[in-house]
Amino acid sequence: MKAEIIAVGTELLMGQIVNTNAQYISRGLADIGVGVYYQTVVGDNVDRIKETLAVAKSRADLIICTGGLGPTQDDLTKDVLAEVLGRKLVIHQPSYDYMENLFRTRGITMVESNIRQAYMLEGTDPLPNDTGLAVGNAVTQDGTHYILLPGPPKEMKPMFDTYVISWLTDRMGSVQPLFSTMMKFAGIGESFLEHALIDLIQAQTDPTIAPYAKEGEVALRLTTRAASKEQATEKLWPLEREIRTRLGDHVYASEDITLELEVLRLLTAANKTLSVAESCTGGQLSDLLTAVPGGSHSFAGGVICYTNRVKNKVLGVPMEQLEGPDAPGAVSEETARLLAENVRKLADADYALSLTGVAGPAESEGKPVGLVYVGIAERDAETEVVTLNLSGNRETIKLRASKTALYHLWKKIKI
Structure with a gap:
């Protein structure tokens, strides 16, 4: 079965809303063995929706539309599909009764625009909306399956999980899931x-x-x-x-997790801790680590030693090593080593990472953009320094340096 997902809504084309529905539906279809071949976004326009449906029918046997089932005049999906399939729109009585009772209980007058949400294509299967008002639709005609779902994810997801999956599997026969x-x-x-x-x-x-x-x-x-x-x-x-x-x-x-999560998992399992000293990355590495829930079990903390003064005053790197005509400089193997060793001692951590380099946009100390030194210190072990030559803009270099530092630590601590 080849599927196409059509998201209807001008707000999607204007970038006002992100189309997360397509991702959710694609994953759900993959789980039951249905491949999504195309994803399309079309605005609230009758002719363009018709054209999009025609193209989809020519290349897919399952068409899932999201959006355009609401109460306003620009909610056109049901109307257009009814015209395309030559079917009338009729009231889905259970949805209408629920809506009428809801409005009456709240003391609100139910107007015609509200009633639009209870309409469905005649002779089709209704998809109840357990979290909203707009009823969904499912129908097979001329060998093509059509499914209409509401646009709001809080309504679309439960309708898809509860009703669409079972409707599809009943019609798929013995297709094996992915x-x-x-x-x-x-x-x-x-x-x-x-x-x-x-x-x-x-x-x-x-x-x-x-x-x-x-x-x-x-x-x-x-x-x-x-x-x-x-x-x-x-x-x-x-x-x-x-x-x-x-x-x-x-x-x-062998699962979809981040490198920082895996590093912290390994540290926690070994009852070990990590501290960091960041110069050129300016806190990027610390941000990655603290974004992991529960990371405080293993991440002791860090120092953003962006200036030579902080490198000297807080982490004890001698000024004669940082500055002067014959000094190695802040961007050097020597400084990366000291930063890692001293931030490990400061935090009394088992491991420490340091990053010092040139993120750009211009060179520093006569050293090129992308040159980064990573220090890797370990309690009761010799400190290692890795030299990186990275490409990209400032933000790319900061992220690549942070990820590469985590990679080298992972190699050291993996079981």
């Missing part, structure tokens, strides 16, 4: 990952491999069809095992 595993990588770029796995990607059939990338992390989604989760695991594991054999030093999780 199961996925997400593999998360750090310390590796998307292009290098693809190069290392290119033969697997080119030969994929079932399971399939889909790469995803964002700053500082890369992910692979491995997907297969199976009758059960256990059967899916049997099919997915050989592929995951091969990927781990090739890139095990970069695979930090």
Whole structure:
């Protein structure tokens, strides 16, 4: 079954509302084995909605529309689909009775615009709205399934979960659901990952491999069809095992979690703590760590040592090391080492990370933009310093430096 999701609403095209419904519906359909091939957004315009429905019918056998079921004149979805399918709009009596009772109880007059929400296409299956007023619709005509859902997520989600999934599964027969595993990588770029796995990607059939990338992390989604989760695991594991054999030093999780969460999990499991000293990242690393609920069990705290004065006064880096014609400077291996060692002692932590470098937009101390030193200190062990040469704008460099620092700590503490 090929599905297309059509989100109706000019406010979506204007950027006033983010279309989270499509993501939610896509995930739900994948769980029952339905692939979403297209997602479309169209404004509140009769002709354009008609055109969008015609295009969708030519390439999908399941069309799910969200939005346009409300009480106002620009809520057009039901009216347009009724015209396209040659069906009348009729009152769904249970929805009307509920609405009438609700308005009467609240002492409010129910006007015609409110009643619009109780209309449905004649001869179709109603989808009750347990959290709102607009009734949904489901119908199969000429081999195409049509589903109408309200736009507000608080109404759409329960209607989809409670009524749409069962309506679809009754019509799908023996189609097997999709199961996925997400593999998360750090310390590796998307292009290098693809190069290392290119033969697997080119030969994929079932399971399939889909790469995803964002700053500082890369992910692979491995997907297969199976009758059960256990059967899916049997099919997915050989592929995951091969990927781990090739890139095990970069695979930090087999679930969709962040690197900072995994690092804090490992620290907590080992009853260890971490502190940080940040210069060029200006608190970016601390922000990542404190965004994890419960992170205080392992994250002791940090110092934003943005100026040489703070590096000297708070973390004890000698001024002669920071400044002067023959000094290594704030952006140096020597300074990264001292920052890490001293912030670890200051917080009495088991580990410490330091970051000092040039985030841009201009060079500093005669050193290029993107040069960053990461210090990694550990109680009763020799401190390591990693040199990074990063690209991108200021914000990109700060985030990449923070993620790379976490990656090197992860390598040190992983079990």
